[in-house]
Amino acid sequence: MGARSGAARQEKTGDAPRPARRRLSVDRRREELMAAALELFSRRDAEDVSIDDVASAAGASRALVYHYFGGKQELYVAALKSAAAQLEARLKPQGNGRPLDELASGLERYFDFVEEHAAGFAALLKGGPANRSGEIGEIVDSVRHRLLRLIMRQMRVEEPGPALRITLRSWIASVETAGLDWLEHRDIERPTLERMLVDHMVALLGVAANHDPQVEELLEELVRDQLL
Template identity: 40%
Template sequence: MSPQARRDDLIRAALDLFGSRAPELVTVDDIVTRAEVSRPLFYRYFSSLRDLQVEALRTVTDGLIDGLAGLEEGPPETRLRAAVRGLIDVADHYRAGYIALLRSGSVIATSETDAAIDEVRNRAVALILDALGVSEPSPLLSLTLRCWTAVVEGALLSWLQERTIPREALDTWLVDQLTAMLTTTAAHDQSGTFT
């Protein structure tokens, strides 16, 4: 196995374990047992457990950003639905890591993981603005989009843990919420930037 493949295998083992318990409860021994490697091999690739935790969570955020990158062509609503569907797919694929990333109070939260989460949020806002054809959003539009990304995060977190609504209804519901929020914002936005 190549060094990168071994590193990726350790990250996958950590993400798998996050599915059954909180990341702060996963130990190096748990990870090496799951990956079927030795402790010395673990430390060849990661300086500490925290280093692996951050890398595992970064894998999730990179996946989210990549999932946002492939917007379909077409009208804004079609593009937004595709983006939300992509987010749901990636969050579901990295379910445990996504939950660990967003769970408030996690001891894994660091300035690096906070920056990675902000990068996903900023990318989501930029893609929505692009889909809407807006290059310089008003403060109210920016606030609307940031609030909506918080709604998406909360909804995905709940959906991944509870699965109380069908998956196919989730993206429609989230995009309909954004549409309603944008309609309200347009009615209140005096800047003329967004109509």
């Protein structure tokens, strides 16, 4: 009778039974909490996301979030570090082909990450100025420096002069903006966008070559390699 009346109350109110809390390993639970945090941080400013929001999104308790991370700032930093580490892993050199082909391959892996880990990518790059100082800024800058070093390696450049350095960093900023725009609109095919960004690099180098002999020599080598 009691069981039947309980079921009747549940049917009457329409409330679904709460799922049993799963027993997860420490690492798995941390990953779930960080994934939930990244999803929230990608859509709202960090200041507007509470520990309760993260706990609710992850199906965990507020106390558990504090147990693993200590507070919201620690959770934010850990989540961004996780996203940055995953992105940097994608950027490891895959071969030793022609520079522009390697650049295209790197872009494909970059956008693989953008597509598969949209929340992490957006959270990593979308924060306002207040989130770009201290440890948070260092996390974002580490990814950009990694990408800069990768491009220099692909182009066989040991030490870029001012014109080349500015050109490469400007292109990296364009790639970041393109990734965020693509996530928001998705109104251009990924392969088209990736080819466009390779052409964008060549165009930027062409402009810089008019002002700097190092860039002019590099561009000539890139074009010659593509013709071989």
